[in-house]
Amino acid sequence: MEYINIFIKSAFIDNMIFTFFFGMCSYLAVSKTVKTAVGLGSAVIFVLVVTIPINYLLETYVLAEGALSWLGEEYATMDLSFLSFIMFIAVIASIVQLVEMLVEKFSPALYGALGIFLPLIAVNCAILGAALFMQQKQFANIGEATVYGLGSGFGWFLAIVLIAAIREKIKYSHVPAPVRGVGMAFILTGLMGLAFLGFLGFEL
């Protein structure tokens, strides 16, 4: 039950795009057609599900205050949390690189679909943002953290696919010239965000 609640909260209530604007840059740049949106969205889910548990382990056993106590008594008071930015981004960048190589070797079809998007993801703030929120929320175990990663990724996927579908249709509408393109995407995202506010307080 706890897992389902975490999933719903991270996917709908605290949606990455509509509540925190994480990954807006690639969200706006890659949402012109549904096909590319699905590609980037799945790549984000994939990378989040892989990196969040690793960052969770890093946080619990290395970075947090007193986390190093497994090394011995004298390390019990160490607090390395100021290093978390650089550690998280290093983990994300290297995992993305690794995932890219593995996918290329074992599943050329998936690589063809995700390939060009994977390098983009290393600097997508959705991934680092989710890692930093994971650090802040202090999940009880690695399972909860993984579900959080899955839920956030799913929320991001949902948002980018929805906006891509709307943008495909809006090409045929008469939009005022100055607001065409990015301006309209902003206003549409705002309207979708209002709709998603309806999930506020939803719990099972």
Place this chain on the structure above:
Amino acid sequence: MSESKSEPLFSKKNKALITNPLNKNNPVTIQVLGICSALAVTVQMDNAIVMSVAVTAVLVLGNMIVSLMRNVIPSKIRIIVQLVIVAGLVIIVDQVLKAYVYDVSKKLSVFVGLIITNCIIMGRLEAFALGNKPWASILDGVGNGFGYGLVLIIVSFFKELFGSGALTIPGFEKFEIFKAIGIYDMGYMDNGLMLLPPSSLFIVGIYIWVQKYRNPDLIES
């Protein structure tokens, strides 16, 4: 360095580096970079101001360092090198914010860390600092930082003024404008929607609308 001596420090070209990002080449509204933080920290004006100062500092220093190192960075690993430089700078900025403006840094929470993946920083490092001299890169950093700050301050101005009827500027007391005018006595009420995330999207959308209306050559086909 000998070439830069023949060029005045603030030549026309260098001035354009600062003024262009403020309007025609604004990083947020035209280049569409760095939206994440631009929208999320704008509920109060002091957050927006502190955030723009932090981003400008990282951008200027990052541009300068990458530009100084541009001839020794192998192009294959440049993204990792840039990430490490930026991450190091952001850690410094985070520690400085925690030391001097602790409550604002608490409110900015994860968004200070997210400066690392702010696309303005990576975008300018990639597009400008890797191919230009240090001084020009510094100016480019200042210009883009100000362009970013301009949007943040405008958005937060509207959000805070209409959302809570007040303006907070760092170093001053909270300035409750609407209360001072006495507009509440006439039956006015704060618009709670302005404090919610979607309203910053609307404000930026309208900002882009106005900007492109005034500069028709920026309109997308």
